[in-house]
Amino acid sequence: METNHILSKTTFLRSVQCHKSLYLNRYKPELRDPPDPSQEAVFRTGKEVHVLARELFPGGVIASKEDSYDPKTWVQRTHALLKEGVEVLFEAAFEHDQVLVIVDILERVGGKRKAYEVKSSTSVKDPYDWDVAIQYHVLKETGIKLDDFSILHLNKEYVRHGSLDLGILFIGVSMLELAREMEPEVSSRIREAKAFLSASLVPEIDIGPYCDEPYACDFMGYCWCHVPEYSVFTVARMKKVHKFELYRAGQVDIQDIPEDFPLNETSRVHVEGHKYGRSIIDLGVIHDFVDSLKYPLYYLDFETFNPAIPPFDGTKPYSQIPFQYSLHRKTTPQGELTHTGYLAEAGVDPRIPLLESLLRDTPPPGDILAYNRPFEARILKDLTEAFPEFAPELEDRSSRLVDLMLPFQKRYCYLPEMHGSYSIKAVLPALVPELSYDALEISEGTQAMEAYYQLGVETNPTRIEEIRSDLWEYCKFDTLAMVRILEKLETL
Numbered sequence: 138m139e140t141n142h143i144l145s146k147t148t149f150l151r152s153v154q155c156h157k158s159l160y161l162n163r164y165k166p167e168l169r170d171p172p173d174p175s176q177e178a179v180f181r182t183g184k185e186v187h188v189l190a191r192e193l194f195p196g197g198v199i200a201s202k203e204d205s206y207d208p209k210t211w212v213q214r215t216h217a218l219l220k221e222g223v224e225v226l227f228e229a230a231f232e233h234d235q236v237l238v239i240v241d242i243l244e245r246v247g248g249k250r251k252a253y254e255v256k257s258s259t260s261v262k263d264p265y266d267w268d269v270a271i272q273y274h275v276l277k278e279t280g281i282k283l284d285d286f287s288i289l290h291l292n293k294e295y296v297r298h299g300s301l302d303l304g305i306l307f308i309g310v311s312m313l314e315l316a317r318e319m320e321p322e323v324s325s326r327i328r329e330a331k332a333f334l335s336a337s338l339v340p341e342i343d344i345g346p347y348c349d350e351p352y353a354c355d356f357m358g359y360c361w362c363h364v365p366e367y368s369v370f371t372v373a374r375m376k377k378v379h380k381f382e383l384y385r386a387g388q389v390d391i392q393d394i395p396e397d398f399p400l401n402e403t404s405r406v407h408v409e410g411h412k413y414g415r416s417i418i419d420l421g422v423i424h425d426f427v428d429s430l431k432y433p434l435y436y437l438d439f440e441t442f443n444p445a446i447p448p449f450d451g452t453k454p455y456s457q458i459p460f461q462y463s464l465h466r467k468t469t470p471q472g473e474l475t476h477t478g479y480l481a482e483a484g485v486d487p488r489i490p491l492l493e494s495l496l497r498d499t500p501p502p503g504d505i506l507a508y509n510r511p512f513e514a515r516i517l518k519d520l521t522e523a524f525p526e527f528a529p530e531l532e533d534r535s536s537r538l539v540d541l542m543l544p545f546q547k548r549y550c551y552l553p554e555m556h557g558s559y560s561i562k563a564v565l566p567a568l569v570p571e572l573s574y575d576a577l578e579i580s581e582g583t584q585a586m587e588a589y590y591q592l593g594v595e596t597n598p599t600r601i602e603e604i605r606s607d608l609w610e611y612c613k614f615d616t617l618a619m620v621r622i623l624e625k626l627e628t629l
């Protein structure tokens with residue numbers, strides 16, 4: 138059995154996005170960007186969802202061993218299992234005309250043959266068309282007649298109560314008609330991809346909107362190295378089409394943007410700030426904001442994780458579940474600063490102990506400052522829905538939330554050093570340069586999420602203590618940053 142494939146589903150999808158990416162991936166893999174640690178969590182989630190979806194098809198047999206790379210054996214085994222009459226196959230491998238595909242689930246039920254592609258998303262997304270179409274094409278060419286081909290994705294409305302109900306958690310969407318319609322184009326795209334792969338030179342393809350659509354390409358470090366740090370691609374709220382319009386006209390640096398280039402207000406503030414060092418300090422509105430704050434003043438920040446598969450009652454796929462908060466408190470603007478917080482044990486439902494602690498720590502009166510209020514409000518709302526017995530107190534906390542991001546989002550305060558952004562990671566170094574996230578082991582929310590996951594699998598007590606300490610310091614730093622930012626606003 139031949140399996141000298143030169144294209145797989147993954148590399149075919151690369152070629153649909155950009156032929157240069159296909160070529161570099163095959164011949165210059167050393168130019169690939171270092172793996173992004175957050176990708177590991179994405180792969181892990183995908184795997185968990187795949188394994189769970191298999192439970193919908195009892196008695197299935199795995200055709201491709203995932204722990205060793207041996208496509209020839211996978212294809213042989215798939216054919217042998219089909220010949221034996223096995224009705225449900227997982228990871229069924231097929232190869233035709235040097236294109237290898239692995240079908241997540243292939244079943245024969247009631248005399249009908251159906252294929253499924255499992256996705257950890259909560260909807261059908263555009264790139265899935267090609268994903269299914271290439272598989273359909275190869276299966277058809279190898280003589281597998283499909284009666285249906287569906288995407289199985291997560292149902293975002295599903296709320297867990299007790300054991301998981303997989304029949305509701307997963308939604309199947311038939312893609313068969315679309316795959317049939319796309320088949321002629323799939324054939325021509327395969328020919329095109331093979332032609333690019335047989336060329337002796339890297340395809341001359343410049344950067345374009347396809348570099349991060351539908352997926353962020355992993356050769357951006359190589360292809361984008363000529364783009365300066367503060368380029369038109371970083372301009373706040375500028376449409377991608379306009380960014381490439383400027384780029385193609387040779388106006389790559391923000392400094393190069395012509396005076397008469399039409400800009401919306403947000404982009405204009407960013408560009409003029411960068412070009413001419415212009416700041417905006419609307420003292421009247423800033424003073425009103427500062428004067429309106431009611432003491433004792435709390436500074437609150439949640440850390441959350443958002444598992445694809447709802448782990449607890451009352452959660453949905455990708456619910457933001459809080460596992461930690463940090464809380465600074467001041468009784469008066471010049472008063473003493475105190476700190477408290479909560480960090481849950483891993484592996485248990487953290488919500489009740491966390492909310493009980495939060496309610497104890499934030500008695501009325503006083504405003505509760507958050508940086509990006511809608512996020513904190515959303516967490517409190519989800520807690521209220523899951524635990525209505527706490528509704529009056531949680532609604533009180535929610536009603537006292539005030540957004541510290543507002544003066545920056547509304548551009549009442551803008552400094553060129555913010556580089557068009559109003560995130561706390563941009564505002565803090567601009568206003569309080571002596572305070573930096575750089576020294577922290579954990580410096581981003583996604584890292585905090587991953588650290589909390591690691592807490593659940595780590596067995597070394599010393600390492601567990603280190604991770605807990607890193608999480609504590611990171612979340613504490615977030616609220617301390619808010620304290621210092623407000624102090625800066627007060628002094629303006």
Ligand code: SF4
Nearest residue numbers: 155158348354357360
């Ligand atoms: S970075 Fe852009 S141009 Fe370069 S290989 Fe990727 S998609 Fe193609």
